[in-house]
Amino acid sequence: MSVREKFDQIYARAVDRKGGESALESLLSHPLTPAELKAIPDDRWLAALTQKVFQSGMSWKVVRQKWDGFESVFFGFDIEKLLLVPNEMWERKATDPAIIRHLGKVMTIPENTYMIHRAAKEHGSFSAMVADWPSEDIIGLWKYLKTKGKRLGGNTGPYTLRVMGKDTFILSQDVEAYLRNTGVIDGGRDTQRSLTAAQAAFDAWQQESGRPLCQISQIIAFSGGDNRV
Incomplete structure (x- = not known):
């Protein structure tokens, strides 16, 4: 049987554990406004999704250390350029020592490029779709990422949204x-x-x-x- 506490009870416990209200408040995230989200270029969404895919099951530190190589190898995650990359070139890119060589994860990039491109055609930009998605159906946005994209299920999609400033x-x-x-x-x-x-x-x-x-x-x-x- 569900016993949903009042939020004040949860908050009081967190304040106690974190050493006071000010200490707790200093730890909390602040989401971007819809206008701020819409200003994010779609290539940054593809980069963020790719980074989270590679961090899944790997050292986050190692992925960050290699990230300049990813940006270079994948054309700064430029959507239009990546749409033109043929399959055989993706396989070659997966062997580039500048990145973490993992074919399965590299092949999520074209799939997620197509997802972002399709959303942009329908909504003007992927950022606009995310910004306008209602918070009362945030699980619907999670499902969109999971079903329309590649390897974005579990917490991978939600963590990317959090990092990029979408409230989730x-x-x-x-x-x-x-x-x-x-x-x-x-x-x-x-x-x-x-x-x-x-x-x-x-x-x-x-x-x-x-x-x-x-x-x-x-x-x-x-x-x-x-x-x-």
């Missing part, structure tokens, strides 16, 4: 554990039932607190567990 909660280990312990979710984390229940709980907390989803997610993580946000 994250089902980190701590947040998932909290939702399970309170009965908000009781099945597989990525099932539609669990995602819908999580979205409803976050919507309610947002109405109570007036805070963005990202801060609610972080405060839940800080309120218990190991603080994996």
Whole structure:
């Protein structure tokens, strides 16, 4: 049975664990405005998605150290240029020592290039689509990335959105554990039932607190567990 706490209770616990209100507030993210999101060039979205794909299961530090090589090898993630790259060239690029040589992950780049290009044709830009996506259906945006893109399921898509400034909660280990312990979710984390229940709980907390989803997610993580946000 779901026992959804009032947000004030969660917040008070996080304040206590983090040593005061000021200390907690200093740790919280601040999402971009829709106008700021729309100003992001689509090549930066492709770069961010690619970086998160490569960081999945790998050292984030190693990926960051190699990132200048990725930018060079993949033409600064210019969408129009990458649309013209033939399949055999993608395979050659996957062997370039300037990047992390992983054919499967390299081949996500053309797939995600096409996804961004298609969204741009429909919405004017990929950034515009993301900016206009309603927060009360953020799980719908997660699903879009997972089904229209490549290797963007799980937390890969949501973490990219968070990094780029789109307001989203994250089902980190701590947040998932909290939702399970309170009965908000009781099945597989990525099932539609669990995602819908999580979205409803976050919507309610947002109405109570007036805070963005990202801060609610972080405060839940800080309120218990190991603080994996």
